[in-house]
Amino acid sequence: MIIDNFQHQQSAHCESGVTLGLLRYYGIELSEPLIFGIGAGYFFGHLPFVKVSGVPGTTFRIWPGYIFKRVCRELGVKMQVTSFSNSGKGMQALDRALAAGLPVGLQTSVFYLSYFPPAYRFHFNGHNLIAYGKEGTDYLISDPVMETATRLSASDLEKARFAKGFPAPNGRMYYPVQTKSSFDLPAAIRRGIKKTCWFMLSSPPPFFGVHGIKFLGRKIKKYPVKLEPRKATLFIGNIIRMQEEIGTGGGGFRFLYAAFLQEAAQHLNSPALLEASKEMTNIGDAWRNFAFAAARVMKERTGNIASYDELGEMLLVLGEREKAFFTHLKTLV
């Protein structure tokens, strides 16, 4: 079976992409930047004690599931969300939903998604994709970060949905059961912006928001003293990966947010937001410069104190800059 009028669209980011795909099927046409902005997806966090393979965690986005939940609430979309303790039951429930003609959002691990290039396949359990049909033993998959729609064998999909580790997806599946025909888009945009300002400015220091950026800057300055060179370059490399490799639309979601502000300026008829969008683009460019400089330090592998100091300084400046930005943005909505 195949859900005919389901259209695949590639997005920068999996969660906003899945939200876009599911809502569009029910006639709600929103761009990825609008979904990301209304869902208040922009964030920063650095958690030195939450380590993955010994490397401290850095994030440029809000926690998984938040964007999706927030957008649905803002637009009055009711979702059916189900998790399973038994994988067989989880696969049957998926088949039933597909047979009923419903495209289904699924949380999965990336490790078992055979259509990804091998080097991307880590045990990352926060991925999202849409199943929109089944042919024989293959599921038809619309994975928003892929260029085209693809397929996945039932056994791979089952493994991916019921992967273990943290966060365990437990076969989580979701689909809209009720949508509203009208909603107040400008109000939703305003509330999304306000929420992001709050996340960035008022999250508890030192790990989150603008504090988190400066906190990481101070940490990086100490890397050459505290860590052996090998480890220091791995830590730096992980920041680059979180910023650029995992579907962020470039510059750790900063360009995606600038695109959102540009659209928001139109919907709210606000030239000031258009100006803010330009500054956000500049901030994104500064993050790209940081990644470029970080890659150079990684390449040297010498643990040169001066170069780590320079990297840390870049983040201290970026932290101040984002602080000024969101303090100003707060006054615009």
Place this chain on the structure above:
Amino acid sequence: MKKEEVPHDKKIIHGEDNSLVKVLYVTNQEGAYETTRYEGWEAENLAMSQAWEDIDEKIARTLELVKKGELSPIAYYMEKNLMDLPTLSSYVGSWKFFVKKHLTPQGFKKLSPKKLEKYAAVFNISVEELVHFNG
């Protein structure tokens, strides 16, 4: 970022093209945002290949220790499957304390056939391959 500044650096890892065509948000000549596609950027490619070098070294080191009889084959397959102790323990459904024992040759010898089967299934190999390990 301006559209004309978008890098197009292929991701070569383990000597093979691992590029994934991704969406990037860029500004056009009028300063308006649009999306474009790109395969990778030198900076991120470098970060990824460094992460893989680290993994490959860890696998090679573990393999040596298994051959020397200091670690069990489970230790090797754990690294090979990019798992750490917490991940592996949640897959086999045992406490970390026990899994840690199974990483030693002594603990490995005491494993029941049922437990061996469980490990083999997690690593997607046969029990035979796990028990008669030859790298």
